[in-house]
Amino acid sequence: MKPFQEADYIKKADTIPLTICVPVYNGEKYLRECLDSLATQSFNNFLVLTIDNASTDDTQKICQEYEDPRFFYTRNPENIGSGPNHNRGLDLAKTEFVKLFSADDILFSDTLELQVKALRNHPEAALATSDCIVTGPQLEPLHEARYLQGSLTGDQAIQACVNLIDNKIGGPSNTLLRRSCVGSLRFDTSYKWLADLEFHCRVLRQGGYINIGKPGFYYRRHSATDSEIGCPPEVRERDERAFIRAYARSPLPRLRFELRRLKRRLG
Structure with a gap:
């Protein structure tokens, strides 16, 4: 995965309608299956942003295996908790639609x-x-x-x-959100x-x-x-x-x- 650079992401987000945010902490056991299910969607005009909450396992290594140009990776310097990590995804997403997807779930194609x-x-x-x-x-x-x-x-x-x-x-894995309706709303x-x-x-x-x-x-x-x-x-x-x-x-x-x-x- 590419390291997340906000300017690069925003440039892509101008022409791409959807961001899938994958908050993860110590997800090595199931993460690869999750990411593979995202990579093989029939609708493929999207970006994936994996937000690593300071994992101590091989989460970062697994993410680095993916060379798909749609996939980006960012890592928190310290664990900020699950709710705030979901909120960070909503903060970073700039596309028309945004999906928060759990790192242990599998999305149907x-x-x-x-x-x-x-x-x-x-x-x-x-x-x-x-x-x-x-x-x-x-x-x-x-x-x-x-x-x-x-x-x-x-x-x-x-x-x-x-x-x-x-x-x-x-x-979060169930829903696709219209970002204009999300606005500044975040998880409480x-x-x-x-x-x-x-x-x-x-x-x-x-x-x-x-x-x-x-x-x-x-x-x-x-x-x-x-x-x-x-x-x-x-x-x-x-x-x-x-x-x-x-x-x-x-x-x-x-x-x-x-x-x-x-x-x-x-x-």
């Missing part, structure tokens, strides 16, 4: 093509999402995760999530469990929602993910309470939250 088409066909939409196939560490399929279907207003999507107290939009690092949902809800205040209607990637679950490491039950409850407080319009989500909390306490 037609996903970018379908998501770009969806946003171009629906100029009112702030983001295009997809369903996904949830897998184990070795990509063994576990189940298909489905999110809100079809085309909705941003408010409809937000209220569906808050009423269910559930992320029915998807994580006070959230851990629901950081991606809360960020997407603020983006959806700027425009509509659309789902391409099929799985777009393999979502790999393993013991080293941010949600497994940093989101014990008390953190999840704290985030859910904050999300309800910020977005609920009726008592229903609060009642549902208390009932769930009681069931967890009772076993």
Whole structure:
């Protein structure tokens, strides 16, 4: 990969519509599979920016193996945390569309093509999402995760999530964002469990929602993910309470939250 030079990137971004940002920390185990899936997309007019959060493994070495001129690499001098590293990608992206993609996931070959088409066909939409196939560490399929279907207003999507107290939009790997709707919005690092949902809800205040209607990637679950490491039950409850407080319009989500909390306490 080329070392990231902002002037060089901005020059390319003038003629290229999409940047895929890949925040990574110690990703040597799965990173190569992830990057290979990006390199083989049917829609190929994009840039990849890998943002290494001061990894101590062979992440940098793996990135240097890629000679694709669309791929760029930058490294933080110190680990700034997962949320701020995602935000750094949003700071650096200058193209019409931006996708944050997890370094342990695998993008299906037609996903970018379908998501770009969806946003171009629906100029009112702030983001295009997809369903996904949830897998184990070795990509063994576990189940298909489905999110809100079809085309909705941003408010409809937000209220569906808050009423269910559930992320029915998807994580960063699910979505393609219209950068004009993202603007200066960034992940709120006070959230851990629901950081991606809360960020997407603020983006959806700027425009509509659309789902391409099929799985777009393999979502790999393993013991080293941010949600497994940093989101014990008390953190999840704290985030859910904050999300309800910020977005609920009726008592229903609060009642549902208390009932769930009681069931967890009772076993």
